[in-house]
Amino acid sequence: MLEQRARAPGELIFNLALLVFSLFACWQAWRISGFASLSSAGVLPMIATFTMAISALFIVAETARARPQPERGGLQRFAAEVTPCRLVIFTLMIVGYMLALEPAGFVLSSFGFLFLAMSFLYPKGVLINFTVSAGSLAIIYFIFRHVFSVVLPRGWLF
């Protein structure tokens, strides 16, 4: 007999969310032009979102059949295995970086992000992290600004 697959923490909720999203997308696709004609703008969106909804239904059924998680400690397991603290903090750093990119400009925001992220993920001392961040940023800036001629966001200082 085949061993039953274990359900990952949060998997059922994620797949249910995909199903709900698919149904919402189906409704939105129907609103484009309804069933006005078989070659209207809304037909392929309806087919695509309907396919999403049906496959999401199968996925939810597959997940529901999988071996469930122990009843207790589900949230802790989700936090430990799917969204570990390191991931959450790093994602928040990315959000901060993206928000700072326009007002502070590419150089300042990227340096701040690289220095903080490297210090967090690869803590080898302030001096080493500072040097690696500044050095790699200088290379990126030179290559993309001067070799690739990419327009980089300019802030109030740079």
Place this chain on the structure above:
Amino acid sequence: MEAVSYFFMAWTDPSLLAMVAVGTLAGIYVGAIPGLSVTMAASILISFTFKWPVEDALALIAGIFLGGVYGGSRSAILLNIPGAPSAVATALDGYPLAQRGEAGSAIGVTTVMSVIGGFVGILALAVAAPAISSFALMFAPRDYLLLALIGILLVGSLSGKSLAKGIFAGALGVTIGMVGMDPMTAQGRFTFGSLNLMGGIPYVAAMIGFFGVAEALYQLRTIDLTPVRQKVSSIIPDWRLVWKYLPLSLRTSAIGVVIGALPGTGGDIASLMAYDHAKRSVKSPSRPFGEGAYEGLVAPESANNAAVGGAYIPMLTLGIPGDAVTAVIIGALYIHGLKPGPLLMVETPHLFWFTVGSLTLANIFLLVFGLTGIRVFSKIVECPKGVLIPLILVLSAVGTYAIQNNPVDIYWMLGFGILGYFMKVYGFVVAPVILGVILGPLMDVSYRRAMISARGDVATFFTEFMTSPLSLALTLFFLFIVFSQTPLWQRLTGRTKVNVDA
């Protein structure tokens, strides 16, 4: 004669020559560093090359593609971590060889076999593409619809553990590709009245989000793992082994070309199928498979590099990506104002021969770079992920911003990155999403043209799929793929499908 001059264009122009060389070298390292994929590198790079002449961009990407597919084998042999999905099979026998102290010989044989595979793929591209292209001019819109469906379905079904998840990912991609103004009626679709959404979701943001950010976030889970390293001082190909395994290399290269040329399937599937072929066909391997058999190296490495040339065939002739990287290259061609498909070969034949020439040149550079620089290589591959991941994020953000100088695109990228992360964690593959984004608009236009030509009559629409021999063949192939994924088929054949995590 013109074709010859276009073929050698990259060989004679110093800047193009440098582009191919830099691309190949960068591709080898990008492919070799676990956590950096060729698709990621190509998707970030195309956003930087949109201001360049198209030849420069194509030369760079050709090098990255060929180098990246090969580079994955290095870390598979030395670290037991495939640097790319196409090197999964290589690790099975490559790492045991390294443990036996034969890493140098293994890398040497791998390099030569990859180059042989690469040449077979390029030759197939040069011979088959012009013929397919002239044939493709006869394709009706319904045939394009079928090809696009086959592409999404193949990549969805072959590259994941669950068919439903593959189909969902493909359909999600198509839906993302539908956002914005309808190209035929200018009607808004999924725009929620927002002007920002009328132009659609930039597919570069989706590509970088799904392949760059999601992968970087996913790599955080294994940031503490320290791979077991193997010492290797020099790379020496044993030419007796190369000669001995040449027939196997040519056979598996042919598998690679065919699998690579199928819409939606790339080097990852090709290498696994070639490995499977070697296991079945080689009666007395040098050592048992899985314990350091050279046959287990030769087969996947020849196939995955041959698949590169194969993947270019549907991309250049039909505008259908052969795999995720060619989906990204199609995006690059669109950015440069070109429309991949049969007319590309008619209107800009020089680009085709230029691409063939660049790939050939990249294959030669692969041999040179592949057999040298092992010490530098070891240092770069061991670059800590804690340094690498923040750098990927900065490159991803700049790459996304560079396309339209619009900060909203970066938020899209992050959103797709987070969604992609959860999808990867829960066993979805993200490659079909990108295929869907690229192929969605093509499917939309093809379907509606086919329906209009059937005057809106459903019966005529479906009958047309049966009356033309080409449409009938494609329909049967499509139905076969669907049927082959059912439990009934698996029970009939008594086989389980090849799985690989992309």
